[in-house]
Amino acid sequence: MIKLPLAQYREAEIREYEGQPLINALPPINSPQDTARMLARFPKVDEAEKALPAHIRRHAMMRILDQFLYPTKSHLQLEQMISGMIRRGYLSRNIATPDYQRNLDDVGHTDFNAIVRNAGNEALVSSVIGCSGTGKSTAVEAILKTYPQAIYHPEYQHAQLVWLKVECPHDGSVKSLCTNFFRAVDDALGTDYQALYVKSRSSAESMLGDIARVSALHSVGVLAIDEIQHLEKSRFGGAVKMLNFFVTLTNVIKVPVLFIGTPKALELFQPTMRSARRAAQFGSLDWGRFARAENEGADGEWERFFKRLWKLQWFESPTPLSQEIMDLFWEYTQGIAHIAVALFYLSQARAVVAGREVIDRTLVNKVYQEELAMIHPMIAALRSGLEATILQYADLDVPRESLRAQSSLQSAAHLESFDQESPAEAKGSKRDSLVTILVQMGIGEDIAPTVADQALSECPNDDLFELVAHIKHLEERKPAAPSPKVRSRTKEKSAPVYLEDDLRLIRDDDSEECYQTLKARGVIIEISSYL
Template identity: 55%
Template sequence: MINITSAVYNEAEISEYQGNPLIEALPRLKSPAEVAKYLNRFPKIPAAELTLPNYIRRHAMMRIIDKFLYPTSKHIQLEQMIATMLRRGYLSRNIKDKSHQENINKIDHIDFRQIFRNAGSLAVSTSVIGCSGTGKSTTVEAILSTYEQAIYHKDYQHTQLVWLKLECPHDGSEKGLCIQFFKAIDKALGSDYEDLYVKSRSTAESMLSDIARIAANHSLGLLVLDEIQHLKLAKSNGAKKLLNFFVTLSNVIHVPVLYVGTPSSLTLFSKTMRSARRASQYGSIDWGRFSIEKDEPDELSEWDNFINRLWRLQWFETPTPLTPSIKQQFWQFTQGIPHVCVTLFYLCQVRAITVDEEVLDEDLINEVYDEELKMIHPMIRALRLGREDEILKFDDLDIDKSDIRVNLKQSELDIVPEKTEPPVKKDVKTQLIELLTQMEIGPDIAPELANYAIVNHPDKTLFELIGVITNPSKPQNSELSKPKHGSKKSSKKLIPAYTENDLRLIFQADTDMYAEFKKAGTILDITPYL
């Protein structure tokens, strides 16, 4: 449904904005408190829903994912940045002045095809970069919704397009992105630009001048390019060509461009991208995960505030209290990524009502994480370790060095178990089992071998324990293992260590091996199934 509102002009807050209908038609600037109040999303839980049948209640629980948003200082910073970009971008475009039409006429003399082919050095308007699931796109859309997308100025017979948000195609296609531009314009204005400019033989180069002309004719205030990392897949240097075009669009027509993407999108830009982002005219935001660091000792961290608020959304008659151990468990499993945390919280509630036990305990949370979120385990583990070499294996994760150091400290706390079992022993056992599995020892036998070695040799290191298992009769003391000067090499035969029902013993025995294997349960008797 097309929704073009008639312009209602507000008194501009500062002198530079006065007398410009494109700016005065925008809503008044919001204070940080007003922004936080507007962006805050906290779904209601009617008391009647707490007693609904489980199969109905799980549908109501979807509000946790669809309608929960906790604003932080970054949300407020992004709103103020977008508000600035919109207004400053309109300063040189005033529909009351004759220069407005002159600027549009200049577009006809610009060779955008040459610009598209010339992938020179890039300057970024501004960017929001952060790992997947941190709510970048959701926040941008929530902020843009505070502005009418299309405004009609009756006195000037002009339709203003305040903002346009495009998502880069998954294949990085330049032509696909251009077609998306026309589709988005038509959806916002009810126009037919796609039919007019997109033909079977149309190329990205041929459509660029049309895009620039439409953006100028409708006074496009802000262009948002989301999922910018997809342009990495563009062929024939297409990513640089497109980015060069959008930079030119910003420089010539003064349309601010906001790039939104994951850390992998940094490779699209020049090697000086980081310094360019810091020097951006409008500022740029590193959209990281929630922090567990506190500004003041007596204050709560961003993570504490987020999880405390989320935990109130329980569709149980008797809600489960949030304990410090559960809060730590959620941090360990989500590493402060909002979307992962919200998803895990929702799935835990669904599992709880499915088994008719409305309790969110640690065992249930472990079970849900292990079974429902297997695909993200490697990424969460990389963030938990805080090692750059592990994090760089995944394009969508943070790579900020200071963040790595902070998470490394936290990961050292995360691996300390709460049980009375000595933490070093438990950690060594886990590592030993993993190493044995990598040595192609079966997962059913590896834990038994590891336990046997640790119990009988509690003072040995991890690698000495490996030696105990692989060479059971070989002395592990490095001094004892060295042959004395001039002594002959010992020819004593090594005695292997056997386990219960060891197949090697059956193989060596002078008996009927088939009967012995069958007795040991190695051979299945299929007679009952015939």
């Protein structure tokens, strides 16, 4: 067995945590400022490295890819959520009381195969859902590593497993997921559970009870399941069974479970986890892309992130940051952190190899067109803002407007909250919510803003219910065909709709670059081959 760090108990921060060895052996509860300092990772750019040959400098630049983490508000929220889940999950598992051994005995006699058929709605199940490449898995892992993974309590002869992160296999195999669990425990504790429980004839069903017993025996603080959307590929109802089992873990032995996945995972949660997600004490975090500042000249999360990234230049004379370059990176990355970091690294590496140490528009265009061609359809989908287009790609998120209120019509409390805002905020919020409701009613996303503006201008003092009724009343009428003037005015207000490989998106200001890009896409045909 691996030599584990010995428990060092701290004074409890609140009275519920007094006399709780599993909680008091943890690091102190962090303030947001402490969390930001602990999570921030900024690779060092040595001045001496800037004079190295280009082929060597490229290796130093690779630090950008794996040593850069800019903490945001979402990181702080996630840290508080995980901190709360671990501690609240330990409250009913006190190793200093006789109840602990009785609970272990109960787990040993529990038929988990029967329980998972009808899982409950335990509040310790939560999730982090976001677009692929936004850094959610990296964030969870960085936060978990602020805790020791395992702690040994000599007084109680107990090996505590504070956290465990397991990745769902690509084929969605439930048996492989169970195997990954035992392998992760063995790596953390130096045990041999995989050899003990994973046999060639072992079924996933037989291993579920073993997972529960090992989790109880080692007081797992939080179990993080990454890439949960892969369960969608599981055959014969395995996904439903596995999700129910994780909820059962929280019901029977109070092990908090954190799901991490792309929006595709929401399809798994809807039939089996709806009540659990509603009951969650800690909420479910929507890990979105970076948002741009609404006001010109202000700094949003995207601006702060990119300004910090831009400082990581291995040039003897760093390229100053311009608004044009920042806008260009936004256009090509749509606020996805992983893509922004990759594009910045590739652009800088190409500039060094070419002997022209400048990152400009022409260079970034060339790198994006040649080295990131595979992601062009996804970026074009995000750029379009059309939910139907975005949902063609399982790893992408849906537009912010659609996420803002998923059930506005059903939630009276949500509607009433607008009355508490300032007049200026209420007007903007009311319009946004009305647009969301109209989209959910089936009105096209390109028409909904115009309809909302018209309704607000005609009935400015009405609440959302009254505005929806007003619009439905207008729909019931049979309007005359619009005059050409009205039709023209409506068209001017509508936003352009881009399709995949739209020529307007792949064109370039540089005529030569534009020609080469169109030729690569098969738009331009070599006529000589037909002569």
